[in-house]
Amino acid sequence: MNDDRxxxxxxxxxxxxxxxxxGARLSIPFVLGTLVPALAVGALSAKKGLGLFDTLAMSALVxxxxxxxxxxxxxxxxxxxxxxxxxxxxxAIVNFRIALETASLRPHIGRLPGRLVYPSLLxxxxxxxxxxxxxxxxxxxxxxxxxxxxxxxxxxxxxxxxPGYLLGTLIDDPKTYGLxxxxxxxxIGMIVPMWKGRADLVGWGIAGLVSIxxxxxxxxxxxxxxxxxxxxxAGAYAEESRP
Amino acid sequence: MSLDLVAxxxxxxxxxxxxxxxxxxxxxxxxxPRLERILAALPGAIVVALIAPGILxxxxxxxxxxxxxxxxxxxxxxxxxALVIGILTAIALRAAGL
Numbered sequence: 501m502n503d504d505r506x507x508x509x510x511x512x513x514x515x516x517x518x519x520x521x522x523g524a525r526l527s528i529p530f531v532l533g534t535l536v537p538a539l540a541v542g543a544l545s546a547k548k549g550l551g552l553f554d555t556l557a558m559s560a561l562v563x564x565x566x567x568x569x570x571x572x573x574x575x576x577x578x579x580x581x582x583x584x585x586x587x588x589x590x591x592a593i594v595n596f597r598i599a600l601e602t603a604s605l606r607p608h609i610g611r612l613p614g615r616l617v618y619p620s621l622l623x624x625x626x627x628x629x630x631x632x633x634x635x636x637x638x639x640x641x642x643x644x645x646x647x648x649x650x651x652x653x654x655x656x657x658x659x660x661x662x663p664g665y666l667l668g669t670l671i672d673d674p675k676t677y678g679l680x681x682x683x684x685x686x687x688i689g690m691i692v693p694m695w696k697g698r699a700d701l702v703g704w705g706i707a708g709l710v711s712i713x714x715x716x717x718x719x720x721x722x723x724x725x726x727x728x729x730x731x732x733x734a735g736a737y738a739e740e741s742r743p
Numbered sequence: 744m745s746l747d748l749v750a751x752x753x754x755x756x757x758x759x760x761x762x763x764x765x766x767x768x769x770x771x772x773x774x775x776p777r778l779e780r781i782l783a784a785l786p787g788a789i790v791v792a793l794i795a796p797g798i799l800x801x802x803x804x805x806x807x808x809x810x811x812x813x814x815x816x817x818x819x820x821x822x823x824x825a826l827v828i829g830i831l832t833a834i835a836l837r838a839a840g841l
Contacts, residue, residue, distance in 0.1 A: 529822060529823050529826070532826075550747055551745075551747070554745075554747045554748060554751060557748065557751055558751045558754070558755075561751060561752075561754070561755035561758075562751070562754045562755050562758050563758070564758060567754065567758065568754075571750075571754055575750075577745065577747075578746070579745075579746035579747075579749065579750060583750070584746070584749060584750050584753050585753075587750050587753060587754060588750075588753040588754060588756075588757050591753075591754040591757045591758060592757045592761065595757070595758050595761050596761060597789060597793070598758070598761050598762050598765065599761040599762070599764050599765030599768075600765055600785060600789055601765065601785075601786075601789060602761075602762055602763070602764075602765035602766035603765035603766060603768065603769050603782060603785070604782045604783075604785040604786055604789075605766055606766055606769035606770070606774075606782065607774065607779055607782055607783070610769070610770070610774075617766065618763055618766075621762050621763050621766055622759055622762050622763065624762050626793065630786070630790065633786045637786070675837065677830075677834060678808070678830045678831075678833030678834045678837065680797070680801060681797075681798075681801060681804075681805065681808045681829065681830060681833045682826070682830060683794070683797075684794040684797050684798055684805075684808070684809065685808060685809070685812045685825070685826045685829035685830055685833075686822070686826050687790050687793065687794050688794070688809055688812045688813055688816065688825070688829070689812060689816050689822030689823070689825040689826050689829075690790070690822055691786075691787055691790045691791070692813055692816040692817065692825075693816070693820070694786065694787055695787075699784075700784075700787055703784045703787060703788050704787050704788065704791045706788075707787070707788035707789075707791040707792045707795070708791045708792070708795040710792070711791070711792035711793075711795045711796055712795050712796050712799055715796035723792065723796055724789070724792050724793050725792075726792070727788065727791065727792025727793075727795065728785065728788045728789040728792045728793075729788075730788075731784065731785075731787070731788025731789075731791060731792060732781050732782070732784040732785040732788040732789075733781060733784075734784075734788075735780075735781075735783075735784030735787070735788060736777065736780035736781040736783075736784045739780050739783075739784065740777070740780065
């Protein structure tokens, strides 16, 4: 592992039990945002005729609200090989942002041994990644935070799918009680402290504009990937061209 | 036997490859200062791209909720309190018929 030139200054990452507990604790606020999508996934699974075991298996193995909802939307019975390929492709498109998220973790935990890093990565979801990236960008260096947050949220996710499956949709319109805005508000609360100045204005602005434009023009979930890549390139460029 | 589990396994495989793959792919490219800057700018860009269309879709209520959450976060510096203030803003505005 001699390919890390240029980052010698970075503090060496660690992986501790304390980090695991810290990550689990920091993820608790996100459980609220998980509740509604988990109920929706459970309810939709039941409606599409999945067995209880299959429903919980999907939540445990895929562990992503947007991907599960998109796949269940095109769920088929009986299955054709083409149908399974389509579900896999939709999952890949919706979840492509996770590859960007784990890529952004490399500078922080790239020196840890793979036997610690890769199992942790398999639990990554938007919320646990955000908990970890905040930990790292505010001086933390414990990769246990990533795994702790991921495992805690995974547990809640599987657990909360169950009532949705058994009871069906409890809330028909997510706009009731502002539930459609819980996740956005949660994410805003998390990124405000990550603001580092003028260069972010360019990166975040471009990310927002490109994602809104893409969402208008292209079906599906491409807007996340398009906005994220455009925004990070623009942000890096703004950082470089600063006087 | 239903093939539901096969479809679920395919979804799980694809997702696991993406989760590990993004991180793994970064070892194929040299970690230059420029790439570090791009990766450093990525988290904020992902989050903004993730939420911007949803906020726009929620219209005036969406913007007001976002603004209230940002303001609460700047003043109080507590994500949970900011979340509650943001959601209360949304509920109040919708109750008022917006």
